[in-house]
Amino acid sequence: MLEVEQAVVAYDGRPVLDGVSLKVAPSEVVAILGANGSGKSTLVKAALGLAPLVGGEVRLFGTPLRRFREWHRLGYVPQRIGAGSGVPATVREVVAEGRLARRGFLRLPKPADRRAVGEALAAVGLADRAREPVSVLSGGQQQRVLIARALAGAPELLVLDEPTAGVDAASQEAFAVCLHRFVDQGGTVVFVAHELGPLRPLITRAVVVHHGEIVHDGAPPETDNDHVHPHAGAA
Numbered sequence: 001m002l003e004v005e006q007a008v009v010a011y012d013g014r015p016v017l018d019g020v021s022l023k024v025a026p027s028e029v030v031a032i033l034g035a036n037g038s039g040k041s042t043l044v045k046a047a048l049g050l051a052p053l054v055g056g057e058v059r060l061f062g063t064p065l066r067r068f069r070e071w072h073r074l075g076y077v078p079q080r081i082g083a084g085s086g087v088p089a090t091v092r093e094v095v096a097e098g099r100l101a102r103r104g105f106l107r108l109p110k111p112a113d114r115r116a117v118g119e120a121l122a123a124v125g126l127a128d129r130a131r132e133p134v135s136v137l138s139g140g141q142q143q144r145v146l147i148a149r150a151l152a153g154a155p156e157l158l159v160l161d162e163p164t165a166g167v168d169a170a171s172q173e174a175f176a177v178c179l180h181r182f183v184d185q186g187g188t189v190v191f192v193a194h195e196l197g198p199l200r201p202l203i204t205r206a207v208v209v210h211h212g213e214i215v216h217d218g219a220p221p222e223t224d225n226d227h228v229h230p231h232a233g234a235a
């Protein structure tokens with residue numbers, strides 16, 4: 001589904017990812033863990049062509065990134081909603097953006113598009129907020145809008161950057177249920193997290209990033225306090 005080989009990313013000459021390799025197979029649920037600033041977001045961004053590679057290679061669904069066009073096959077949930085363009089968008093409009101890669105620009109939405117948007121809104125528990133501007137929602141609710149946007153595109157691979165950061169316990173549980181359903185339907189997931197919480201039972205593998213390198217790749221830590229030692233079990 002996703003292959004990162006010896007990826008090197010540097011900002012202002014300072015290496016942030018230092019020869020990182022990661023391969024994700026279908027149906028895996030991979031948590032990317034590590035301290036603030038360790039390079040977790042940069043790793044998922046590099047895997048999607050959103051961070052500049054100065055070395056190494058990325059393949060998505062077996063295709064080198066520079067030739068990859070099938071963006072409808074994956075959904076990406078960024079860490080935070082963008083500052084926005086100043087154009088007020090409703091919850092439904094943002095979620096409908098998730099259909100664009102499927103239906104193509106300038107084509108009118110079909111009933112299937114509207115259905116997918118409705119289902120995605122229901123999956124994150126925001127069906128009753130569809131007509132409201134995104135800006136009036138809380139941070140955790142806005143995060144759910146982004147998750148719904150990714151789900152609306154019916155992706156095979158879902159990549160999420162800290163989907164549960166700043167989200168209360170009830171919403172984390174709801175998100176876990178939603179992810180469970182996605183995985184049950186054959187989906188593959190890669191997500192960045194600080195704490196696994198209710199997502200723990202879903203995880204098939206944990207990858208720990210430390211100072212721009214992968215220092216653990218395998219079994220998830222048993223509890224949120226049981227941090228995998230940065231130098232133990234390097235893959």
Ligand SMILES: Nc1ncnc2c1ncn2[C@@H]1O[C@H](COP(=O)(O)OP(=O)(O)OP(=O)(O)O)[C@@H](O)[C@H]1O
Nearest residue numbers: 011012016034035036037038039040041042043192
């Ligand atoms: N666009 C950028 N320009 C310059 N430096 C950046 C940029 N993006 C990330 N960095 C730096 O790269 C390092 C790794 O950042 P990254 O966001 O990947 O960390 P992270 O592990 O996801 O952290 P967090 O848990 O705080 O989100 C940090 O030192 C950060 O300041």
